[in-house]
Amino acid sequence: EIVLTQSPGTLSLSPGETATLSCRASQSISSNYLAWYQQKPGQAPRLLMYGASSRATGIPDRFSGSGSGTDFTLTISRLEPEDFAVYYCQQHGRSPPRIFGQGTKLEIK
Amino acid sequence: QVQLVESGGGVVQPGRSLRLSCAASRFTFSHYAMHWVRQAPGKGLEWVALIWYDGSNKYYADSVKGRFTISRDNSKDTVYLQMNSLRAEDTAVYYCARDHNGDGYSYMDVWGKGTTVTVSS
Numbered sequence: 001e002i003v004l005t006q007s008p009g010t011l012s013l014s015p016g017e018t019a020t021l022s023c024r025a026s027q028s029i030s031s032n033y034l035a036w037y038q039q040k041p042g043q044a045p046r047l048l049m050y051g052a053s054s055r056a057t058g059i060p061d062r063f064s065g066s067g068s069g070t071d072f073t074l075t076i077s078r079l080e081p082e083d084f085a086v087y088y089c090q091q092h093g094r095s096p097p098r099i100f101g102q103g104t105k106l107e108i109k
Numbered sequence: 110q111v112q113l114v115e116s117g118g119g120v121v122q123p124g125r126s127l128r129l130s131c132a133a134s135r136f137t138f139s140h141y142a143m144h145w146v147r148q149a150p151g152k153g154l155e156w157v158a159l160i161w162y163d164g165s166n167k168y169y170a171d172s173v174k175g176r177f178t179i180s181r182d183n184s185k186d187t188v189y190l191q192m193n194s195l196r197a198e199d200t201a202v203y204y205c206a207r208d209h210n211g212d213g214y215s216y217m218d219v220w221g222k223g224t225t226v227t228v229s230s
Binding site: 035037039043044045046047050056088090092093094095096097098099100101102103 | 146159170171204206209216223
């Protein structure tokens with residue numbers, strides 16, 4: 001079973017800066033089947049990225065994903081106040097169980 | 110727009126049962142696999158269960174296997190989670206989520222707002 005480890009646990013940045021979030025898998029994720037979700041307090045998660053680098057519908061191009069194999073990155077450029085949230089990575093494209101990373105909290109510095 | 114609405118949460122004593130429902134609208138429900146995902150207070154996301162588009166295959170997290178049952182009624186555009194032998198550690202917000210595919214191999218592209226289950230004596 002794959003384990004997804006996200007780092008850092010908490011990232012403190014200011015609006016306008018660039019955030020770099022990491023997700024490392026314990027074994028290679030085939031075809032880059034890696035998704036990212038954003039969750040704001042009191043809200044449901046929202047799909048941001050899938051296939052490691054494809055943006056979901058309506059997601060601004062400030063969000064970008066990259067990586068392959070076991071190392072994946074979510075980059076958020078020009079941080080807006082609404083971007084401060086918790087971000088989770090998750091592998092897809094294979095049979096269950098579906099594993100989430102433990103999350104990275106992006107907070108305002 | 111596409112919508113999922115969960116219901117059925119509440120406060121229940123340990124060992125008792127509860128059934129959650131998730132009603133879908135504005136998409137062809139019978140084409141998609143459906144998941145349940147939960148989030149304990151202050152914790153991260155935990156996948157709970159998956160059912161294929163036609164109900165032919167079901168999968169469960171080890172933490173709920175043998176206690177929870179996922180099912181669906183495509184004539185009612187609804188997916189269910191029957192939770193038996195509830196434990197304090199099942200306390201969480203329960204979300205239903207649509208899989209982008211019918212076989213559950215894809216990402217979760219639509220989420221409901223969640224329903225809260227509290228297991229306490």
